[in-house]
Amino acid sequence: MHAILALAVKDLRQLLRDRANAFFTFGFPLLLAIFFGVIFGGAGGGGSGIAVVVVDQDSGDGAARLIADMQADSALTVTLMQDRAEGEAMVRRGKATACIVIPDGFTAAVATILTGGSMRIEMVVDPSRRAAAGLLTGKMNELGFRQFGRVMGDTDSMLAAVGGAKERVLASEQTDPVTKGLMSMMFDSIANVARRANAPAGNDGDPAGGGGLADWRPVDVVVRELKDESVRPRSSYEISFTQGVVWGLMGCVTAFGLSMAFERSRGTLLRLSVAPITKAHILAGKAISCFAACMAVQILLLAMGVLVFGVRVDSPMKLGAAFGAASAGFTGVMMLLAGLSKSEGAGAGMGRAVVLVLAMIGGGTVPLFFLPQFMQTASKISPFTWATLAIEGAVWRGHSWAEMGLALGVLGAFGLVGFVVGTACLKWTHAS
Amino acid sequence: MLKLDSLVKRFGAVTAVDGLSLEVSRAEVFGLLGPNGAGKSTTIGMCVGVIAPDSGRVTLDGVGPPTEPRVRASLGVAPQALAVYDDLSGWENIEFFGRLYGLRGRELKARVGAVLDIVGLTPRANDRVQGYSGGMKRRLNLAAALVHRPPMLLLDEPTAGVDPQSRNNILDLVRTLAQQGITIVYTTHYMEEASRLCDRVAIMDHGRILAIGTVPQLVAGHGGKSVVTVVRAQGEERTETDEPLHVITRAAGEGGVLGLRIDRPDLESVFLSLTGRSLRD
Ligand SMILES: Nc1ncnc2c1ncn2[C@@H]1O[C@H](COP(=O)(O)OP(=O)(O)OP(=O)(O)O)[C@@H](O)[C@H]1O
Ligand SMILES: [Mg+2]
Numbered sequence: 001m002h003a004i005l006a007l008a009v010k011d012l013r014q015l016l017r018d019r020a021n022a023f024f025t026f027g028f029p030l031l032l033a034i035f036f037g038v039i040f041g042g043a044g045g046g047g048s049g050i051a052v053v054v055v056d057q058d059s060g061d062g063a064a065r066l067i068a069d070m071q072a073d074s075a076l077t078v079t080l081m082q083d084r085a086e087g088e089a090m091v092r093r094g095k096a097t098a099c100i101v102i103p104d105g106f107t108a109a110v111a112t113i114l115t116g117g118s119m120r121i122e123m124v125v126d127p128s129r130r131a132a133a134g135l136l137t138g139k140m141n142e143l144g145f146r147q148f149g150r151v152m153g154d155t156d157s158m159l160a161a162v163g164g165a166k167e168r169v170l171a172s173e174q175t176d177p178v179t180k181g182l183m184s185m186m187f188d189s190i191a192n193v194a195r196r197a198n199a200p201a202g203n204d205g206d207p208a209g210g211g212g213l214a215d216w217r218p219v220d221v222v223v224r225e226l227k228d229e230s231v232r233p234r235s236s237y238e239i240s241f242t243q244g245v246v247w248g249l250m251g252c253v254t255a256f257g258l259s260m261a262f263e264r265s266r267g268t269l270l271r272l273s274v275a276p277i278t279k280a281h282i283l284a285g286k287a288i289s290c291f292a293a294c295m296a297v298q299i300l301l302l303a304m305g306v307l308v309f310g311v312r313v314d315s316p317m318k319l320g321a322a323f324g325a326a327s328a329g330f331t332g333v334m335m336l337l338a339g340l341s342k343s344e345g346a347g348a349g350m351g352r353a354v355v356l357v358l359a360m361i362g363g364g365t366v367p368l369f370f371l372p373q374f375m376q377t378a379s380k381i382s383p384f385t386w387a388t389l390a391i392e393g394a395v396w397r398g399h400s401w402a403e404m405g406l407a408l409g410v411l412g413a414f415g416l417v418g419f420v421v422g423t424a425c426l427k428w429t430h431a432s
Numbered sequence: 433m434l435k436l437d438s439l440v441k442r443f444g445a446v447t448a449v450d451g452l453s454l455e456v457s458r459a460e461v462f463g464l465l466g467p468n469g470a471g472k473s474t475t476i477g478m479c480v481g482v483i484a485p486d487s488g489r490v491t492l493d494g495v496g497p498p499t500e501p502r503v504r505a506s507l508g509v510a511p512q513a514l515a516v517y518d519d520l521s522g523w524e525n526i527e528f529f530g531r532l533y534g535l536r537g538r539e540l541k542a543r544v545g546a547v548l549d550i551v552g553l554t555p556r557a558n559d560r561v562q563g564y565s566g567g568m569k570r571r572l573n574l575a576a577a578l579v580h581r582p583p584m585l586l587l588d589e590p591t592a593g594v595d596p597q598s599r600n601n602i603l604d605l606v607r608t609l610a611q612q613g614i615t616i617v618y619t620t621h622y623m624e625e626a627s628r629l630c631d632r633v634a635i636m637d638h639g640r641i642l643a644i645g646t647v648p649q650l651v652a653g654h655g656g657k658s659v660v661t662v663v664r665a666q667g668e669e670r671t672e673t674d675e676p677l678h679v680i681t682r683a684a685g686e687g688g689v690l691g692l693r694i695d696r697p698d699l700e701s702v703f704l705s706l707t708g709r710s711l712r713d
Binding site: 009014018266268271275428 | 477480481482483501502503504505507509511513514515516517519520524528529531532533534536560576
C-alpha cells in the first residue's frame, strides 16, 4: 500500500507540475464553465417562460384583465410597451418571442362575444421560433376564453350583452316576427338566469364571485407536466459547470492515459518494474491517482460553481455518488486509453482525438437536453454523457436514486470494462 | 551471488543474447565489455527480471529468479536509458524510488540526502530535473539505484554522455562502493573503464561471451605480444615480443637510438584478436 501511495502521489505531482496538463485539467474547464454560463445568460435558463411584449392600444378594463391574466401565467414573461414598433423591434432582436397587440375596441368587443362578435388580438412572432409561437396561440386562446367566462360571470356585462343582442335581433329585417318573438323570450330568460345565478355572490358585480358563471370554461384543459421535464436548471451555470466537469474529466483521462505511454517510451515504466513491486501495484497507483484527480476536478469545479456562481445542489449525497461513479468510470476509460495507446506519438494522438469527440457529444459542448433526439441517443455511447446525466440528476434534475441508478451503473461498468480491457492490452516493454 | 545459465533472448530475427552463462561472486566488480548491440543491456534486463529469457535461467543469491519482487529488493539498477522524472526535483525523484523500496520517515530522508550527496547533486536537489545537464541526470539515475543500500548493483553504461570530470567521479564512486563490499555488474564499451574498475571482465559480442577473466588474464591469453618501436636516424624498427626489456637492452647496446615506444597489449587488443574488429567501429 505504501508503494501504491508513493506511485499515486508521484503521478499527481507530475500532473500538477506539467503546466499544460494542469491547465487542461483544472483551468480550462473552469474557464469554459464560466464562459458557457455567461453566454447562456446567467440565471433562469428555462424557468422564466416565453418572453412576450404586450402593447395595449385599448386601455379598457377588458384589456387590463387580459394583461393581468397573462402576467399571472407562469408560461409567459410579459413586458409592457407603449409603442407597437418598439415591441416589434424587440422581437426582431430576439429579445422576445412575440409582440402581442391588444387593439383599440378590445373591451367593447368582449361584450359582443355572445352574439358572434370576437375578441381580436394581433400577434407578431419571430419566425425562427414557430414552436413557441404555436404554444403562444394556444395560450392566448385559453386566456381569451377566460375573458368570455368573465363576461358571463359579471351580471352587468352579461345583462348589457344580452340586452344588446336582443335589440339587434329585433331590429333585424331579415328575421320573421315569430323567430323575433322566440329569440326575445330566450334573451329575457338568459337575463333572468344571469341575475339569479350571480345574486348570492354579491350584487355589485364581483366578477370572480360565488359559484356563478365566472368559473365557466368551455374547454377545461388540465395541464400536468411530467416531473422529469418540468424540472429545469435554475441558472445556466448549473449546466455550464457540469460541462466544465466533462472537460476536467477529459483532462484527467488524457493526462493519465498518456502518462503510461510516456513512461513506457521514456523507460521509467521499465525502471518501476525493476523495483520490488508488482504490475498490479503500478496499475493500482495509476488508477488511484487518476481517481483522485477526477474527484478533485469535480469537487473543485462544483465548489466554485456553488460558492461563486450560485449553483444549487439538490442532493449533495447523490452528487457524491455521481462524482464517485464518474471517477471510477473515467479511471477505467483512462486504463483503456493507456492500454490502447502503444506509443507517445500517433497512437496517443488518436486516443486523445477519440476522447475529445466523446467529450464533445457527451455534454461538453452542447448541453445534452439541447441535442436533437437522435444525437441524444447516439451520445449514449459516450461515458461523458452518463457522467453529465448523473451529475445533473443530483444538481437540478431532482432524480431519485432509482433514476440515478442507470447512469451510476453505466459509469461503473465503464470503469470495470475499461480497467479489464485496458490492463489486458497494456504493453509493459517498449517493443520496436 | 548472481548466476546466469545459458540465457537466450531473441527479438524477432535478432538473437540479442545467445546462450550466455556466467557467475558473479559476492563483492566482485564484474564488467560486461562489448560494442553497441552486443547484448549487454538485454543481459542486464534479464538479470533484473524485466526481460523474460526465451530459455535459460537467472538465479540471485541462491534465493530465486528476479521475477519475484522480494528478490528484486536486493538489486540496485541504473538503466542505460535515463529513468528519472523530469517534472520532479532531484530530491523528489530519489524519495519516490526510496519509497518503492519500502523506505520511509526519517530513514528515507536521511538516505535521500546521503545519496544525493554521494553523487554531488545536493546543491541542485530541489531543482526540477528538467533543468539538469545530461551528466547530472546520469548521476541522479545512479543515485536512484543506491538509495535503498542494495547489496548488488547493476549499472548499465553509467558514464554514457558524461564529461571526463563527472566520469572520473562516477568511477571513483563505483570503486568506493566496491570497497564497501557491494557486488557490482558494470557494462561499458570503454575498455579503460573496464580495466580500471573490474575484477573480472567478460568480453561480449553478438550476444555471446568471447572471453572471461581478470584483465591481466585476458591480456595474457588473447592480447598478443608487446610491440617495441625503436626510432633511429635511418627509420623505425618494430619488434613484437613477450620480453620488451630484452629488446630495449639490445637496441641500447647497438647505439644510435633516438626514441623508444612500448605498446603493451590491452583489452582493445584482446577484442581485436578475438573478433578481428576494433571495439569502437
Ligand atoms: N526491445 C527490443 N526489440 C527488438 N530488438 C531489440 C530490443 N532490445 C534489444 N534489441 C536488439 O538486441 C540486440 C542487443 O541489444 P542490447 O541493447 O542488449 O545491446 P547493448 O550491448 O546494450 O548495446 P549498447 O551498447 O548500444 O547499449 C541489438 O541488436 C538490438 O537491436
Ligand atoms: Mg545497452
